[in-house]
Amino acid sequence: MKAKTETKTIKDLVDLHKAQMLKANAEYQRGIVWNSTQKRKLIDSVLRGYPLPRIYLHYVSTSIAGMTSQGLEVIDGQQRINALSDFAQGAFKLFDPVKDATIAKFPSFIREQPCPWAGCNFEGLSDELKTRFLETTIPVAIIEAKGANEVRDLFVRLQGGVPLSAQERRDALPGNFTDFILRVGGKPELARYPGHEFFVRSLAMKPGQDRGKTRQLAAQIAVLFFNRREKGAGNYCDINSAAIDDFYYQNLDFDVGSERATRLIAILDKLAQLIQAGKHAKLRGHDAIHLVLLADALWDDYARNWEERLPGALDKFLTAIAEGNLTKKDPVPSEYWSQYAQWTRVNSDRGDMIGLRHQFYQEKMVVNLGPLQLKDPVRVYGELERSILFYRQEKRCVVCDGSMLWPDVEIHHVEEYSKGGQTSLANGAAVHRKCHPKSKAQTKAVADKLNSVQRAAS
Known part of the structure; x- marks a missing residue:
């Protein structure tokens, strides 16, 4: 196997790809898998001057019936080449870091920088940006091999590193x-x-x-x-x-x-x-x-x-x-x-x-x-009891039986605190703030309702 390292401009790669002289070998390549976000971010990286990793290409020369065909097969870099070619042909518009913040998820320092290509496709770029994009160079390794097996072995080795975990x-x-x-x-x-x-x-x-x-x-x-x-x-x-x-x-x-x-x-x-x-x-x-x-x-x-x-x-x-x-x-x-x-x-x-x-x-x-002691031994239930009763009652108010949201939850003493009722889970019931019994009659009605439910359950 021989390897020659050189650089090619994005225009070179796009032209080769468009002329069908640069393509992937479908026998061992996985096809196009990048989504639109990945493609857009690659182009954004180019325009920001971020360097791109090396692309590996296999030089192929085939002679049939006295005629010779030359071309390049992509060993590593298929997704990048496809994204560059698609953008150059006007296939998609770039992210606006501010307007598309929810999807693009650029960090704040990027959102704060000028972005003259925001929302543009290739034709929408200024002449200066078009030139910057097309003349950007990418390192390329041109591989000449004795047979397809050597190329496949190189492909496996290039892909054989341990990929980063999500974290x-x-x-x-x-x-x-x-x-x-x-x-x-x-x-x-x-x-x-x-x-x-x-x-x-x-x-x-x-x-x-x-x-x-x-x-x-x-x-x-x-x-x-x-x-x-x-x-x-x-x-x-x-x-x-x-x-x-x-x-x-x-x-x-x-x-x-x-x-x-x-x-x-x-x-x-x-x-x-x-x-x-x-x-x-x-x-x-x-x-x-x-x-x-x-x-x-x-x-x-x-x-x-x-x-x-x-x-x-x-x-x-x-x-x-x-x-x-x-x-x-x-x-x-x-x-x-x-x-x-x-x-x-x-x-x-x-x-x-x-x-x-x-x-x-x-x-x-x-x-x-065991028994938990409230710091302030008053009639107020702590967060833990509040949470337990909220879920124990399946998030439903004991008074109106309506669905409760957490911010609206209050805990009612079934046996009145003023009459010796304890601030305990056994004596508590989750209620809407608006449903919290205020009068003795309302308190008695809630207690009777709960006693009736308990008798039916037993």
């Missing part, structure tokens, strides 16, 4: 949220990113060896945590790859000193102190997620005596999960399987599945923690 790609994104996750999730090859002890010690994860899994979990926790802080504890968002990508792009200007960021770090600090590696069964990603959300619900409203009981409460829950897993094939499996463990295996990163798991998790953990 490794996110690590390269600009913006403050990227830096926040690197600091929390860790990238130990860089001294400034050792990773938070909650992940490194409590969960015994290895961010330097797991190709981004620790940072992905940190990102999932952060996305879910920040979404709930913004929209309320009754909200559980998706934390799949697409949802995480969106959050990164939407938070390029993330404030690492904000209340929500410092709160999350404080909670991770506390959990790292309380949950010691080796003293529990190995914690998995979903265990970490629910621990953080539980601590967040306990953080403001309750005296900190829950902290010393948390490790024991977690052990009880993990034991029950392990025992529940043994019953999954039983005619009537344990609730720890049917209402929690099975939801960690199917669509576990979907918001509705996370909500189902957490509803069960916090109810059981509250029992395991």
